[in-house]
Amino acid sequence: MTSRRRRPNRWRNERQIRAGTVLLAAVLAIALPGPWLAPHDPNALIGAPYGPPGAGAWLGYDYLGRDIWSRLLAGGLSIFWMSIAASILALAAGAAIGMLSAYRKGAVDQGVVWSTDVLFAFPDLILVLLVVSMLGRAPWLIVLLVAIAFLPGVIRLSRGVTLGIVEQEYVDSARMMGFSSAHILLREVLPNMITPLLVQFGVMLTWAIGMLSGLSFLGYGVAPPAADWGLMINENRAGLLVQPWAVLAPVAMIALFALGTNLIAEGIGRINARIEEEA
Amino acid sequence: MATQAGAPPSVGIVDRWQAARLPLPGWFPWLAGRLLAGFGTVLAVSAIVYLATLALPSDPARVILGPEATDKAVAILREQLGLNRPIAVQYVDWLRHVAVGDFGNSLDSNVPAFGLVIERLGNSIALMIFVLLVTAPAAFLLGVAMAVKRDSRFDRTAMTLLIGFKAVPPFAIAVALILLFSTGPLAILPAVSILDPSLSPFAQPLYLVLPATTLLLLVLPFLTRLIRASLTETLEADYIAAARLRGLPERRIVWRHAVPNALPPVIQGFAMATRMVLGGALIVEVVFSYPGIGSALNAAIETRDIPVVQAIALLTAIAVVFINLVADFATVLLTPRLRTTTRPRLRSGTGARLRLRAGGA
Numbered sequence: 276m277t278s279r280r281r282r283p284n285r286w287r288n289e290r291q292i293r294a295g296t297v298l299l300a301a302v303l304a305i306a307l308p309g310p311w312l313a314p315h316d317p318n319a320l321i322g323a324p325y326g327p328p329g330a331g332a333w334l335g336y337d338y339l340g341r342d343i344w345s346r347l348l349a350g351g352l353s354i355f356w357m358s359i360a361a362s363i364l365a366l367a368a369g370a371a372i373g374m375l376s377a378y379r380k381g382a383v384d385q386g387v388v389w390s391t392d393v394l395f396a397f398p399d400l401i402l403v404l405l406v407v408s409m410l411g412r413a414p415w416l417i418v419l420l421v422a423i424a425f426l427p428g429v430i431r432l433s434r435g436v437t438l439g440i441v442e443q444e445y446v447d448s449a450r451m452m453g454f455s456s457a458h459i460l461l462r463e464v465l466p467n468m469i470t471p472l473l474v475q476f477g478v479m480l481t482w483a484i485g486m487l488s489g490l491s492f493l494g495y496g497v498a499p500p501a502a503d504w505g506l507m508i509n510e511n512r513a514g515l516l517v518q519p520w521a522v523l524a525p526v527a528m529i530a531l532f533a534l535g536t537n538l539i540a541e542g543i544g545r546i547n548a549r550i551e552e553e554a
Numbered sequence: 555m556a557t558q559a560g561a562p563p564s565v566g567i568v569d570r571w572q573a574a575r576l577p578l579p580g581w582f583p584w585l586a587g588r589l590l591a592g593f594g595t596v597l598a599v600s601a602i603v604y605l606a607t608l609a610l611p612s613d614p615a616r617v618i619l620g621p622e623a624t625d626k627a628v629a630i631l632r633e634q635l636g637l638n639r640p641i642a643v644q645y646v647d648w649l650r651h652v653a654v655g656d657f658g659n660s661l662d663s664n665v666p667a668f669g670l671v672i673e674r675l676g677n678s679i680a681l682m683i684f685v686l687l688v689t690a691p692a693a694f695l696l697g698v699a700m701a702v703k704r705d706s707r708f709d710r711t712a713m714t715l716l717i718g719f720k721a722v723p724p725f726a727i728a729v730a731l732i733l734l735f736s737t738g739p740l741a742i743l744p745a746v747s748i749l750d751p752s753l754s755p756f757a758q759p760l761y762l763v764l765p766a767t768t769l770l771l772l773v774l775p776f777l778t779r780l781i782r783a784s785l786t787e788t789l790e791a792d793y794i795a796a797a798r799l800r801g802l803p804e805r806r807i808v809w810r811h812a813v814p815n816a817l818p819p820v821i822q823g824f825a826m827a828t829r830m831v832l833g834g835a836l837i838v839e840v841v842f843s844y845p846g847i848g849s850a851l852n853a854a855i856e857t858r859d860i861p862v863v864q865a866i867a868l869l870t871a872i873a874v875v876f877i878n879l880v881a882d883f884a885t886v887l888l889t890p891r892l893r894t895t896t897r898p899r900l901r902s903g904t905g906a907r908l909r910l911r912a913g914g915a
Contacts, residue, residue: 291717389591389594389595392591392595393595393598393599393602395874395878396595396596396599396871396874396875396878397599397867397870397871397874398829398832398833398836398870398871398874399833400833400836400837401833401836401851401866401867401870401871402602402606404836404851404855405603405606405607405855405863405867406606408855408863409606409607481721484723485722485723485724486723488723488725488726489723489724489725489837492725492837493837493840493852494856495855508725508726508729512729512841515729515732515733515737515745516737519733519737522729522733523729523733526726526729526730529722529723529726530721530722530723530726533721533722533723534718534721534722536721537717537720537721538717538721541717
């Protein structure tokens with residue numbers, strides 16, 4: 276019975292990862308070289324506001340008469356690098372804090388746990404909104420804040436894994452052999468959580484895409500007149516009935532981007548869970 | 555001491571509690587500790603909110619007096635508002651007022667910020683109740699069905715759909731729903747939720763449908779998968795195999811033996827789902843112009859209305875702390891192993907949450 280149940284799982288996993296990779300590759304093929312491929316200047320006013328698709332612009336024109344296709348090509352780079360930067364930052368800082376806290380134990384650990392509880396009390400977006408609206412919308416600040424919003428999750432994950440590992444005998448023996456704490460954490464503990472951290476990275480990437488595009492949608496992300504998918508949705512929302520492409524195209528790009536990263540993260544997570552189960 | 559020869563040696567406060575034979579349940583000290591910790595969290599949150607809003611690049615005195623006021627007038631008002639005192643003093647003073655619900659007047663409309671926020675909060679809570687009342691049974695039934703028929707075509711299709719909805723950001727879903735149901739041939743629902751303030755939101759359900767559906771699609775995947783994962787794990791337990799061997803009907807095994815044991819982790823998930831709805835509502839309300847705290851926060855941030863921003867941020871954080879507390883308490887009460895011990899080991903359902911966050915459902 277078990278073997279019958281396992282097979283479709285494996286089949287789905289591979290398909291999941293493959294589908295996610297295809298989606299991601301398609302989105303990145305537009306987002307990464309996009310700014311250099313755009314047929315028009317994304318900020319040039321070249322058509323009628325909310326103009327219909329035509330020869331010069333096959334998706335039509337936005338609320339100011341800018342070419343939607345050019346803006347779509349140019350608008351993916353910002354969300355791409357910002358979501359990756361925020362996820363990497365949260366992952367690195369969170370893993371370091373979580374590992375050290377679980378390894379040191381005691382008052383420091385208690386303080387870290389309590390701090391994550393405090394951060395967890397804010398609904399994801401509120402903290403980011405609060406500070407971005409106060410300090411301005413510099414890209415590095417947004418990246419930093421999104422990373423801070425993700426921090427408690429990574430800290431809890433890496434702390435939990437470390438707590439389990441430091442009780443293992445091989446960690447004791449490494450300690451008795453006189454290895455330094457840094458060596459034990461980096462060589463004995465860290466390799467054990469590469470996979471869970473990788474899965475968490477994928478999940479965070481999906482969240483970051485949602486959060487960053489949500490921020491620009493609310494008007495606190497990338498400042499206009501820059502081309503940005505979230506901002507495009509916000510700017511052209513009023514003309515949804517007249518020129519749906521101005522909203523629909525960036526919505527589709529964001530959705531596919533998030534879906535692609537999520538499918539890959541899910542696939543890796545499942546394979547990881549099965550490896551643990553079989554081990 | 556000599557008269558109580560049989561009393562156990564008192565070590566910690568918990569043991570002393572037991573020795574005193576107070577008519578209090580064993581989990582009481584745990585609850586008191588959690589309440590205290592929750593209070594500390596709220597206090598820390600208030601400090602963060604206060605400091606974050608302090609960093610505002612605008613001067614409250616300048617906002618009140620307007621751009622034409624002389625610098626001298628602004629300086630006098632700053633003195634009157636107590637803005638020249640040390641930050642710690644200002645914070646404690648602010649906290650004393652906030653404790654009795656006085657966040658000050660809204661800088662924008664000059665009415666008490668607290669009342670303004672409470673009114674909007676009512677609308678948001680109505681929306682959230684609407685969402686959770688539909689989501690909870692739907693996720694429960696779908697999750698149980700998926701767990702019972704796991705790896706079937708139905709399970710796989712449902713899982714694929716759930717993963718899809720989980721990934722797509724809520725405002726993208728909202729825009730798609732508006733395009734589907736508010737424009738074109740299927741234009742049957744309003745794209746903008748302009749509530750009649752004199753009526754309860756529940757009396758105008760048509761305006762709730764699209765925002766609620768968006769939020770439902772946001773939390774349904776999370777909750778359904780949690781239930782599916784929890785029940786799948788339970789159904790693989792030895793006692794379920796024993797029940798099958800005894801020849802009990804499958805329906806009875808699932809509903810009487812497995813489901814009740816699979817539920818406690820789901821309570822934590824429900825708290826998480828509430829938190830997700832709260833966070834999602836911030837954006838979804840703006841998309842639909844729904845008059846809740848989300849659109850209020852957005853407007854307050856735009857007009858730099860500090861008291862309203864502070865009130866909303868603090869109240870939502872208190873709500874989250876409270877929901878977590880209730881969920882922890884319910885988990886302890888519903889789990890006999892935790893209910894009867896003197897020191898429940900429960901770290902806010904970290905295990906269940908992490909497993910799901912890591913995607914290994």
